[in-house]
Amino acid sequence: GGSLSNHLCEHFPYSRSELMALVRLEEDPSSVDSFEKILAKYGHGDGCEACKPAVGSILASLMNGMVLDDGRDALQDTNDRALANMQRGGTYSVVPRVPGGELTPDQLIVMGEVAKKYNLYTKVTGAQRVDLFGASKHQLPDIWEELGNAGLESGHAYGKALRTVKSCVGSTWCRYGVQDAVSFAVDVENRYKGVRSPHKMKSAVSGCVRECSEAQGKDFGMIATENGYNLYVGGNGGASPVHGQLLASDIDEKTVLMYLDRYIMYYILTAEKLERTAVWQAKLSSGKNGGGPIEHLKEVIIEDSLGINDELDRRMQHLVDTYHDEWAEVVKDPVKRAKFKQFANTDDNQERDELIEFVDMRGQLRPADWPADGQEQTNWKAPKEDIFAKSEKKWIQVGKTSDFPKNAAGAILYGETQLAIFNNEMRGEWYCTQNMCPHKQAFVLSQGMIGDANGTPKVACPLHKKQFDLKSGAELEGDLQIITFPVNIDGDDVLVELPTTEEVDAILGTHGLRVIKSDCINLAEDAIKVQLRKERATTKQSSTMLMATKNASDESPKI
Secondary structure, three states: OOOOOOOOEOOEOOOHHHHHHHHHOOOOHHHHOOHHHHHHHHOOOOOOOOHHHHHHHHHHHHOOOOOOOOOHHHHOOHHHHHOOEEOHHHOEEEOEOOHHHOOOHHHHHHHHHHHHHOOOEEEEOOOOOEEEEEEOHHHHHHHHHHHHOOOOOEOOOOOOEEEEEEEOOHHHOOOOOOOOHHHHHHHHHHHHOOOEOOOOEEEEEEOOOOOOOOHHHOOEEEEEEOOEEEEEEOOEOOOOOEOOEEEEEEEOHHHHHHHHHHHHHHHHHHOOOOOOHHHHHHHOOOOOOOOOHHHHHHHHHOOOOOOOHHHHHHHHHHHHHOOOOHHHHHHHOHHHHHOOOOOOOOOOOOOHHHOEOEEEEOOEEEEOOOEOOOOOOOOOOOOOOOOOOOOOOEEEEEEEHHHOOOOEEEEEEEOOEEEEEEEEOOOOEEEEEEOEEOOOOEEOHHHOEEEEEOOEEEEEOOOOOOEEEOOOOEEOOOOOEOOEEOEEEEOOEEEEEEOOHHHHHHHHEHHHHOEOOOOOEOHHHHOOOOOOHHHHHHHHHHHHHHHOOOOOOOOOOOO
16 A cells, blocks of 8 residues: 655665756756765755765766765765775775786785784785785875875775776687787776766676676676677676676777777666666666667667766766776875874874784784674673763863764874764764674774764764664664763864773773674674575565555656
């Protein structure tokens, strides 16, 4: 008796593709060039961890400003905000770009030197790259600077963007190769690197029909022929593999790039939030002759049936022309670099080993496994009574208002306790809580995204999206609790009412909350659950039938 809803969240009565169309077609782009302006025009409330990244992606895909500039860092989900992937324990992994999988010996040596210097766990990925694990956030700019000096850029492993273009060695070395697969893969990756999209994109180039690069299982892939390349689109690996469909045969490199420009931009403009190309492509209308979505794509991309190819070409060229290496932007700018400081009120750092135990694994260090939920060191419980009710408190200056990002948070160090200071500029409110998420005792809440749920100001933990009321500290959908402290703004000074450091450290000090190795673990339970496509569809349908107010949009994307 209900109807489906594809709204972004409670704050926007539009799907991602509908909101994209509204922003894209706005006659005055300056009226929709920020989240605040888009929210005021098309939504309500403060926003949340669902709509903020979606709007941030729309702005990046259309305008391509640096994601950390002009308050856009508050829109970025955990990884994008740090330009690195948060791992267990709150450390980060660093993945440099390796176009086409091609590395020089000098670059390999620099990676090794950086890994040794910062004691990082190293692993070759399935996408022909090298991943460096275990960096603290405050170390990231220094690591990027050293990698950048060797010509290594951001690999955007943290973003909903092009990840990699794999390649075999092609005709340059292989006796079966019929085209230079490596050179073309490098060209393709360098053209689309940094392009933000509704979901991650992966690509590959194979130098012959033996298909060693598995191009047909990628969002877009090219297989060399004696006459050029066969172009496949809409492939997918992962939990629900999808075979790519043939868009064009025996085309030269220039034509491949022209078709890819249009395909990728068409996808960016019309797909829904977190929708891979395979899912989006399957939902497209059939062609004029009933040939299915691939015929529709041929009509749009090759025949220009919708009359939008000039726009698709222009928009993609804008993204290519405005590319910037996000790591390098941070390294060269002291203001951006300061965003990676661990604490706003001191230059001291708490190193990763003080927060979680690291254990040896085949000669490298990794964080200890989290204890299973319900065991010690999980689901930490704050005292039921106000533990500091009878304590003598003082108003402590913890920084200036400019030290804390707008509509986001920063951490401070008080004694050996980490606290999170939240600057909710949209409401004109400030909050202070413990920085430790009680679920897994990880010190990460200041990296979480703030917003509201039905008017209640909240923060979503970046690790497992546990949500907490920023005023009361109560978990919104659970029984966990975080401790909060009053905040006062006196001119430019940020003041927090706190007991003595000894009292606060006794409850929240990192020394007592450090996660150590446990023999009682449950890896399957701790892992973030990944639903198969059928399960996602069933879950979405059952939930939206209960809460929806708007009919599902047509299957065909709106242009």
